[in-house]
Each structure stands twice: as C-alpha cells, then as structure tokens.
Amino acid sequence: ASISGTYNFISDSEIDTVGYFYENSFDPSVPGENLILTDDDGNGNRQFLIEAFLEAERVYVLVVTTFDSSETGTFSVSASGPGAVDLNSFTPSTSQPITTTTTVAPVLSALSGGLSSAAGVFHRPDSHDEDAFYYQAIEVSVQTSGMYTLTSDSKLDTIGYFYHDSFDPSVPENNLITVDDDSGDISLQFGLEVYLQAGNKYILVVTTHETQETGDFSVLTNGPGPIELTSFTPSTIQPVLACKYNNNSCLMSDNY
Structure with missing residues (x-):
C-alpha cells in the first residue's frame, strides 16, 4: 500500500x-x-x-x-482503503514437501470484564482526536499455534482491536493487526478470527462504538488449544488528551 x-x-x-x-x-x-x-x-x-x-x-x-x-x-x-494497493499474482517457493495435518477438537475459553469511568481512555485509530473511548486491554497468549476466534458478548456496542507485541493507548496505530466491529454471532458484537503463534504475545483491546460508554462484557474464544486471557493496564509514552465539555466548549484534558 x-x-x-x-x-x-x-x-x-x-x-x-x-x-x-x-x-x-x-x-x-x-x-x-x-x-x-x-x-x-x-x-x-x-x-x-x-x-x-x-x-x-x-x-x-x-x-x-x-x-x-x-x-x-x-x-x-x-x-x-486510504491509498492505492498493488495486487500482483506470483508463485511462492516452498521449503519442504506439503503433508496433511490432523484436525483437533476446538477448545473454548472466556474472560469477563467491564468498562467504567475508572478505566483508561484512548482515541480509536479511526476516531477524531477529541473523542475519548473507555477500553480494557487484555494480554492474549497460547501454547498451541493455530486459528482462533475471539468474540464479545455485551449489551454495549463493542469493537475489538487486536495487536501484536504491545499496545500503547497514546499511539493506538502501532502494532495494530486488525479490528472488527459487528462480525460476531451476537448483534453489535465484534468477532475476530486470527492466527496465534505459540510463544508470541498479543493484545486484545475491547472498547465501544460510542464515546465514553460504560458496562460489562465477556470475551469468548474458540481454537485448537486454551487461550490465556489476562487484563492489564498498559503503559503510555504520553498523556491521552480528550474533550471535557464546559458550556459546550471543548477543553482538552487527561483527567476523566
């Protein structure tokens, strides 16, 4: 691109x-x-x-x-997308003969969480700088490499952002792999399908479609092995500023 x-x-x-x-x-x-x-x-x-x-x-x-x-x-x-994309067909090289693999039964995992005024805020990569969204960051790791699905279950209209290695809420575009809004089986819920490699660290950021929404949610997973889901507070290299309105005037602040 x-x-x-x-x-x-x-x-x-x-x-x-x-x-x-x-x-x-x-x-x-x-x-x-x-x-x-x-x-x-x-x-x-x-x-x-x-x-x-x-x-x-x-x-x-x-x-x-x-x-x-x-x-x-x-x-x-x-x-x-925002720019031109070059699409060129090619024949890839292979390092070894192709063999079949054994299919294993899927393993289910889950984590419950919540978004509140005490949660951190960030600007979604696709939002305006003055818009603030509550979020919860969840570290994701697996012991079995393969395709996994991560879906949300909530009364909120949720969005899921998926990162590799690390997540900094002040630079939310860094390390972003993919994002989903409404592909989950439940209405207004995200559904992410990603390949996870054993030993690598990934970050799922759960947030909302509308600004400063609060409420509970669950993350449901499905894949060839169990997923370890751990909520954490990410560090940031700079304050995240957003509007606090006073008499319809926008005052940029990092205090929510």
Whole structure:
C-alpha cells in the first residue's frame, strides 16, 4: 500500500472462497507462518472480506483458496482503503514437501470484564482526536499455534482491536493487526478470527462504538488449544488528551 491505514479485500466468485492474509512472505508448506488473519464468509454470498491495517511499503500476501477441496474456477479481488494497493499474482517457493495435518477438537475459553469511568481512555485509530473511548486491554497468549476466534458478548456496542507485541493507548496505530466491529454471532458484537503463534504475545483491546460508554462484557474464544486471557493496564509514552465539555466548549484534558 502507498499509505498506511485500514484496507478491505473482498472476493467475488461463483466458488465458495476463503482468504488468508500474511505479512512478509508465504510458504505453502508451512501455511501457519506469518499468517495474520483469515476470513471465509465475511462479505456474504460465500465470499471473504479481510479488513487489515497495512503499513506503507511493507509486503503482504493474500492467499485465495476454496472452502471445499479441489475446487476450480475464476475469481476477482477488489481492494479499498486510504491509498492505492498493488495486487500482483506470483508463485511462492516452498521449503519442504506439503503433508496433511490432523484436525483437533476446538477448545473454548472466556474472560469477563467491564468498562467504567475508572478505566483508561484512548482515541480509536479511526476516531477524531477529541473523542475519548473507555477500553480494557487484555494480554492474549497460547501454547498451541493455530486459528482462533475471539468474540464479545455485551449489551454495549463493542469493537475489538487486536495487536501484536504491545499496545500503547497514546499511539493506538502501532502494532495494530486488525479490528472488527459487528462480525460476531451476537448483534453489535465484534468477532475476530486470527492466527496465534505459540510463544508470541498479543493484545486484545475491547472498547465501544460510542464515546465514553460504560458496562460489562465477556470475551469468548474458540481454537485448537486454551487461550490465556489476562487484563492489564498498559503503559503510555504520553498523556491521552480528550474533550471535557464546559458550556459546550471543548477543553482538552487527561483527567476523566
């Protein structure tokens, strides 16, 4: 991409397509390596919709495949975002022969949390600087690499931001992998589907669609192994300022 930002990749085909999105490179013999996220039917009509944050001038790989094995046919991919995206087909190299793997039963995990006036605030990457949103940061780690889903359950209209390595609320674009608003099975809830690598640290940030909303939520997970979910207070390199209104005037403050 020519400009850093959030981009959408959508398939259009008579085939039931699935999209896998990688950073840096893709080796078909080790398809879990460098995998960021995947989607099956996010665009409806059996077509994928991948929403990912791309850094300018960085290489990413989109792998288009099918839901059923050995299917053939044509497809098209459209991309949209803040800048131009170059899409070039290529044949990747492989480091070893491709072998089959054994499917394991999914493992369920959950965590309960809440957003309140005592919680931290940040500016969502897609919001105005004066808007403040309560959030809860949750460290995510697994012992088994694979695809995992993380969904919210709340009376609030929740949004989930997913990061690798670390999260700083004063620079919420840093380390952002993906974000979701309403893809969960429950109305107005996020549903994230991401590849988690054992030994790596990830951060899930739960926040809301509207500013300064408070209430309880739960995070439900599903994947090939248990997920450790730990709430924590992230450090920040600078104060997070937002509007406090006085007689309809906006006063920037870090005191909420």
